[in-house]
Amino acid sequence: MLADLRAGVCFDIYGVLWNTTVQREIPGESLSRVSSYDSLGSLMLGPLGMLVAGPPAVTIGPRPALIGCGVMVVLVSMPAVLFPRVRELHVPDVRAAPARS
Structure with missing residues (x-):
């Protein structure tokens, strides 16, 4: 229950x-x-990932399959850091912005 609470807060x-x-x-x-593209990718690829993850979980066991999936998530996510616009993304200082009327 605590893990679900933590996951919910993180999401x-x-x-x-x-x-x-x-x-x-x-x-x-x-x-x-x-x-629209973001929602399509999120909603369409989630069930597809579960479908693809089933056979390895049966073949090699759930623990190694979960570790492999975690490694794949990291490997697929890390290339985003190669793009300078991603690395240089900064939150604007809203205190310096003029008030809107």
């Missing part, structure tokens, strides 16, 4: 940060399309 924080960044960085005229 909530991730969701807020992701959605805020997308809204801040994507131009308004492209936001709908980018959000």
Whole structure:
């Protein structure tokens, strides 16, 4: 139960940060399309990943399969750091922004 609580808090924080960044960085005229592709990828590839992960879990066991999946997540996620725009992404200082009317 505590692990689920921790996972829920982590997913909530991730969701807020992701959605805020997308809204801040994507131009308004492209936001709908980018959000659609993001949702499609998230919703479509999740079940596909579960389908592909089943046979290795049966063949080599759940623990090695989970470790392998974790390693693959890290290996697939790390190339994003190679892009300078990702590394140099900064949160604007909202205190310095002029007040909107």
